[in-house]
Amino acid sequence: MINLFGIAEDSIVDGPGIRTVFFAQGCPHHCKGCHNPESWPFEGGTAMDEEQLVEIARSNPLSRKVTFSGGEPFAQAEGFAKLAELLRPYHYEIASFTGYTFEYLMEHGTEAQKKLLSSIDVLIDGPFIMEEKSLELYFKGSRNQRVLDVKKSLAEGKAVEITAGGWVGEY
Template sequence: MRIANTVSDSIVDGPGLRFTVFTQGCPHHCSGCHNPNTHDPAGGQEVEVAELAEKMTANPLTDGLTLSGGEPFDQAQACAALAELAKERGLNVWTYTGYTWEKLLEGGDPGVLALLAHTDVLVDGPFVEGLKSYDALFRGSTNQRLIDVPKSLAAGQVVLWQRPDLLAHFTRPES
């Protein structure tokens, strides 16, 4: 797998403590991209999926894996293999893509479908500089969607991810 970098303790690429892999190579070249160094598909470094899996599980406090970019779906098979290992280890998987949900599904590519099958939340759509927002939870611009992939696949249409009500865990039941 060709990657630009990893971050072992991200708190901005999805909920909880995350192991984030920034894939190398991106065809979208979004204006204002915060990772322009990932655009060149010949850049970065080759890393074995097993090596990434070892790093991913080194911290027992890690909640999930985030696949970011670059463009993870341009290396869908390798990303799917890593996502599958994450799921086997009880981690949730978030995948960021400049493609839309609809575009990913239209090709029927087995690698793309495998990555989707092992993704819990898909952040889809290109970054649009004019729609940039610091208030857009886990997104760079407001056009991007947080898609609940298992529910969307089951429903045959996009179902948006709903952030769990964290306060419900800290309130006392009424007596």
């Protein structure tokens, strides 16, 4: 079960291509200047089954890409990891935003958070920092955030960024 703040079925701003976006309800980071402070409380939201969310993603024939956003998906890591595993047989590209850094998740993450990490393809990591804000960044809000190739990062044991133009996927 995942508690959601909302769903966007045809997003073109949460990663390359047309994407289904699942927004988690609840975020512990409380970044100054957050675009979505209504998603901070862990109370409220809509609880949905992972199987139901797979059906919603699959109902869009134009998209084989999914983004987990927030809120903080890694605060509901068990549910989002299950969702990622259920999407895997359908060959979705899965990206997730997080206010944690890759290094934090590797060193201090729970088992469920590490499982979620190993179940996704792309991680956009780090908190939003107002002073680092830029409108010229693709799919990121502030310069400190990184777009990481998760499989390579896990294989090399360090954050491996996808360089400019690298995260384009197929359309």
